[in-house]
Amino acid sequence: MKENCLVLGIETSCDETSAAVVADGKELLSNVISSQMELHRRFGGVVPEVASRRHVERMTAIIQEALDQAGVRLDDLSAVAVTQGPGLVGALLIGVSAAKALSFATGIPLIPVHHIAGHIYANQLVEPLRFPLVSLVVSGGHTELIYMPDHNRFERLGKTRDDAAGEAYDKVARLLGLPYPGGPHIDRLAREGNPAHPLPRAWLERDSLDFSFSGLKTAVGNVIQRKDPVNPADVAASFQEAVVEVLTEKSIAAVQRTGVSELVLAGGVSANSRLREALAKRCAEEGIHLRVPPPELCTDNAAMIAAAGTYRLWDGQTAGLDLNAVANLALA
Amino acid sequence: MKILAMDTSTLVMGVALLDDERVLGEVTTNLRKDHSVRLMPTVARLLEELRVAVADLDLIAVASGPGSYTGVRIGVTTAKTLSWSRNLPLVGISSLAVLAMNGLRFRGKVAPLFDARRDRVYTGLFEGTGSGEVRAVKEERVIPLDAWLEELKDEGPILFLGDDVARFRQRIETALGDDAAFGTPPENIPRAACLGRLALARWRREGKGEGMAFTPNYLQLAEAEAKWLSGRRNGKNTE
Numbered sequence: 001m002k003e004n005c006l007v008l009g010i011e012t013s014c015d016e017t018s019a020a021v022v023a024d025g026k027e028l029l030s031n032v033i034s035s036q037m038e039l040h041r042r043f044g045g046v047v048p049e050v051a052s053r054r055h056v057e058r059m060t061a062i063i064q065e066a067l068d069q070a071g072v073r074l075d076d077l078s079a080v081a082v083t084q085g086p087g088l089v090g091a092l093l094i095g096v097s098a099a100k101a102l103s104f105a106t107g108i109p110l111i112p113v114h115h116i117a118g119h120i121y122a123n124q125l126v127e128p129l130r131f132p133l134v135s136l137v138v139s140g141g142h143t144e145l146i147y148m149p150d151h152n153r154f155e156r157l158g159k160t161r162d163d164a165a166g167e168a169y170d171k172v173a174r175l176l177g178l179p180y181p182g183g184p185h186i187d188r189l190a191r192e193g194n195p196a197h198p199l200p201r202a203w204l205e206r207d208s209l210d211f212s213f214s215g216l217k218t219a220v221g222n223v224i225q226r227k228d229p230v231n232p233a234d235v236a237a238s239f240q241e242a243v244v245e246v247l248t249e250k251s252i253a254a255v256q257r258t259g260v261s262e263l264v265l266a267g268g269v270s271a272n273s274r275l276r277e278a279l280a281k282r283c284a285e286e287g288i289h290l291r292v293p294p295p296e297l298c299t300d301n302a303a304m305i306a307a308a309g310t311y312r313l314w315d316g317q318t319a320g321l322d323l324n325a326v327a328n329l330a331l332a
Numbered sequence: 333m334k335i336l337a338m339d340t341s342t343l344v345m346g347v348a349l350l351d352d353e354r355v356l357g358e359v360t361t362n363l364r365k366d367h368s369v370r371l372m373p374t375v376a377r378l379l380e381e382l383r384v385a386v387a388d389l390d391l392i393a394v395a396s397g398p399g400s401y402t403g404v405r406i407g408v409t410t411a412k413t414l415s416w417s418r419n420l421p422l423v424g425i426s427s428l429a430v431l432a433m434n435g436l437r438f439r440g441k442v443a444p445l446f447d448a449r450r451d452r453v454y455t456g457l458f459e460g461t462g463s464g465e466v467r468a469v470k471e472e473r474v475i476p477l478d479a480w481l482e483e484l485k486d487e488g489p490i491l492f493l494g495d496d497v498a499r500f501r502q503r504i505e506t507a508l509g510d511d512a513a514f515g516t517p518p519e520n521i522p523r524a525a526c527l528g529r530l531a532l533a534r535w536r537r538e539g540k541g542e543g544m545a546f547t548p549n550y551l552q553l554a555e556a557e558a559k560w561l562s563g564r565r566n567g568k569n570t571e
């Protein structure tokens with residue numbers, strides 16, 4: 001059953017229109033991503049209606065390109081996997097509508113995929129996942145700690161109670177007058193500064209694996225207002241240090257609590273150099289095996305959806321033509 | 333030639349299958365329910381009942397807006413993907429033209445209308461062609477109702493069509509008096525069979541369909557875009 005299984009993935013949960021072909025759940029044949037970042041930059045963030053309009057325009061051409069690059073025909077596909085949620089509902093609907101029409105037109109199975117599951121499975125495209133594992137999924141939309149005893153089984157250990165880490169980066173970038181999206185700019189600027197400003201770490205209740213970043217953002221705002229002139233590089237370094245320390249220590253705690261030895265980093269913020277550095281150091285100290293996705297698989301892409309979808313296909317987790325997009329889909 | 337027609341641009345969801353001029357089947361619902369959930373299963377069921385396979389289709393027709401942004405996108409994305417997957421031509425037809433077809437027999441002009449909120453309407457002015465189609469005599473637009481009525485004053489008898497018309501009926505009567513006529517409830521519901529008919533006619537006339545980058549006709553910019561542009565005109569944005 002696991003031979004020559006070609007799955008087309010479709011991802012439109014936010015501002016990337018993406019389609020990809022993955023073979024046997026592990027081999028990336030193509031991963032076409034049409035980013036709308038330039039389109040949204042002038043608004044200082046993703047505008048849902050603008051994103052949806054672009055998705056409709058690009059979707060068909062992107063699917064075609066994914067097949068062309070993979071060198072496969074529509075008839076060769078075993079299934080079509082699509083992000084069902086979470087995400088912007090209007091944006092998700094484009095991918096879901098396209099996937100359903102494609103499934104109907106060709107008769108191949110339709111597989112709904114959770115976006116977070118996709119991020120974790122991005123790592124599967126590098127080397128097979130080893131279970132049980134804990135994954136830190138951290139992006140502009142999410143900050144979650146997930147426990148996976150096996151394929152297709154997810155247990156959420158912790159989540160953010162307010163802003164996602166990536167969102168905090170964007171907001172602090174705006175405070176510092178840096179362009180959108182803020183992550184890469186803060187990361188770069190932080191390298192030139194020192195974490196000189198004491199900023200709060202929200203550990204929350206004892207034993208909690210949840211996160212909170214809104215207080216940190218407020219504290220950064222206060223530092224900028226209070227001190228003039230303030231060295232932006234120091235502020236960036238102080239902020240980044242505070243975020244990274246909490247992410248790292250909670251991840252280590254999650255690994256120790258579940259007794260696993262695999263920590264898998266996933267999501268857009270996993271491209272952050274300081275986070276990679278800190279996690280690598282702490283994992284080495286604790287004897288934990290850390291897996292970090294290559295940068296091109298960190299951000300939203302359809303290959304991760306195809307990879308996750310393949311395992312769901314093998315598990316028989318397909319959907320009917322009445323599949324709907326769900327903005328706040330639960331991971332289960 | 334088998335034509336599959338789909339319209340999800342308003343609360344009405346319509347799916348029809350035509351064989352050239354002949355309507356083989358049609359499903360129309362008019363309730364606030366999720367088009368994204370029901371469109372594809374409705375298409376599948378209709379084809380199954382009519383014993384027509386996807387492989388038998390020759391042309392895909394879709395209502396391309398204006399209307400509900402999300403609704404139109406569901407129809408257009410579905411139609412684009414079906415057409416691409418089966419290598420079939422796709423023809424997009426104005427959602428207003430589809431509704432105007434219900435006034436084909438009216439002796440005068442036809443103004444289909446959807447509520448665009450904030451006292452504005454999506455509308456246009458059409459007339460029958462004599463060959464069972466409608467053609468636009470005034471360009472489609474989104475416009476404040478009062479401005480639109482002002483513009484219609486010298487157009488003679490006009491039939492107003494659409495479920496949303498009821499909301500504006502009094503003001504229309506006040507402005508246009510005896511020149512204003514109103515559709516019956518069945519005439520206020522766009523029919524996918526009419527969409528299929530218009531698409532076939534255009535396909536025969538032009539012999540070419542929409543390209544891969546086909547998008548809905550929203551008739552207006554996304555709100556954020558409009559704001560950004562006006563801010564720029566006022567010199568607030570320099571980026």
Ligand SMILES: [Zn+2]
Nearest residue numbers: 115139268300
């Ligand atoms: Zn993501």
